[in-house]
Amino acid sequence: MDAFAGYLASLVGSWEALATPHPDASVVRGAGFVAARFPSHPVLCNAVLLDPAALPALAGLYTGIPGYAVWSADGATAAVLAAAGMRRDETTVPMRCDLRDLPPGADPADGSPGVVADADPGVVAAITGTDETLVRGVPGLRAYASAGHESCLVLIPVGSDVNVSFVATLPRARRRGLARSVLRRALHDARDGGFATASLQATPMAERLYAAEGFAAVGAWQEWLPRS
Secondary structure, three states, rough: OOHHHHHHHHHHHHHHHHOOOOOOEEEEEEEEEEEEOOOOOHHOOOEHHHHHHHHHHHHOOOOOOOOEEEEEEOOHHHHHHHHOOOEEEEEEEEEEEEEOOOOOOOOOOOOOOOOOEOOOOOHHHHOOOHHHHEEEEEEEEEEEEOOOOOOEEEEEEEEEEEEEEEEOOOOOOOOOOHHHHHHHHHHHHHHHOOEHHHHEEEOOOOOOHHHOOOOOOOOEEEEEOOOO
16 A cells, blocks of 8 residues: 555544544545535535546535535646636645654653643644534544643544544644644654554645654645635
C-alpha cells in the first residue's frame, strides 16, 4: 500500500469510527467516491471524489443535508467540480509518519508535564467549538489536551495506524509550543502502544509543525462546496 492509500484508509476508517455513535450517520464506499453522511452534524459531511464520473451519485447522498464538502486530489476532478457549479474553498495537505522514526530528542520519556493523556473528550469539544456528542462513544478514541485546556487533539485507531484529528489551540494560547507538546506525547504513546504509523490532514499553516515531528506530505486536497 502506498503512502496516500494508507492515509486514505486511515481517513475513511476515522470517519467510520466517528459515525458509530450516531444511528443516522454512515460512510458510503461507492464506485469512485467515499462519502461521510452525518445529517445531524453537517460539519462532518465530507466526501472524497476519486472518479469525476461519480459526482452525481455522490451529490445525491447529500440531498436534504444543509451542507457538505467534496475533496479532489487532481486537476481533472477539480475541473468537473467547477463545471458542476461548485466553488473552490480551502486547500489541505494529507500527511503521514512512520512512528518508528519519530525525531530524536522529542521522546517525553519522563512524562509530559502540562499534557493530559486520556483527557475527557468534552475538553476537546470545548476547545474546538464542536458538539460534544461528536467525540463521545467513538471506538478507541483517545483524547489529549494541555493541562490548562488550551490545546488538544484526538487519536482514532484504524488498524496499525492512528488518525490524528480535532487538533486545535485556543487563539490566546498560540505560539507557546502547546500543540507541539500535545502532539509529541500523543505520537509517542501511539508508538509505545504498538501502532506503526500516524495520519492527519494539515492546513498549510500547520504543515511545518507536523513536518518537524516526522510527518511527510503524501498529496494535496482541494475542498469544494456547493454554491448557496
